[in-house]
Amino acid sequence: MPPHDHFTHYDIFMLSNIRVVLVQTFHPGNIGSTARAMKTMGLSDLVLVNPRAFPDAEATRLAAGASDVIESARVVTTLEDAVSDCVRVVGASARLRSLPLPHYDEPDTMATALVEDSHHDKVAIVFGRERYGLTNDEIACCSHQVSIPTNPDYGILNLAQAVQVLAWEVRRAWRCQSRGNSSRPTEERSPTREQMIHFQQHLSRVMHMSGFITQPHARTEAQLQALFARAEPSRKELSLLRGLLASLEGQIDQQP
Known part of the structure; x- marks a missing residue:
């Protein structure tokens, strides 16, 4: 973070309200790489839904300096358990599904909405399996969808790359929003x-x-x-x- 950037404890609290959820991750190294991608953008809340292997030495090794994110990661059995306390849940999907959920055409629009809600409440971005992403039932647990606009001739991102792109969008939106607590009555949230x-x-x-x-x-x-x-x-x-x-x-x- 540049030395001229000054953020309050409240600003940091907003980032702590932004959760990354990984569903049934197969390779433990991807969990470690995700933790590293999160920490570089100031995110720390990682929840794992039925990972194949965790804890795992490969996850810790690839986390590099983000071992604290790995150590505090929570493991749950269902996606519902991972996001039930969140007010906005965005499923990252490489393709539009038949489900008519709202879709963010641009990741920056998604990030702005997440950061606005994080002033007061928990929010989440959900990533699926390495090979085939999220199922329709899992997308149905989300409130919105988002896709990363990649090269149509070669749009393959690995899991940690996708996390890094969307985490960067979130951090950019967080930096651009005005500092301080924008009070909103509970019933309006x-x-x-x-x-x-x-x-x-x-x-x-x-x-x-x-x-x-x-x-x-x-x-x-x-x-x-x-x-x-x-x-x-x-x-x-x-x-x-x-x-x-x-x-x-x-x-x-x-x-x-």
């Missing part, structure tokens, strides 16, 4: 993924109870999930929607 998932489950239950959906229809539910992801309701707005659903649910229960 974005809901966590856990809160959104509970809402989606509630919505699904009411749609089936009401007869709006009479048989399994994953595409309809995915489209509604995408609609609310694009709308980005606040916690207060989500609470209003849950209240509406609860009222409808009660009316349905009272029907003969």
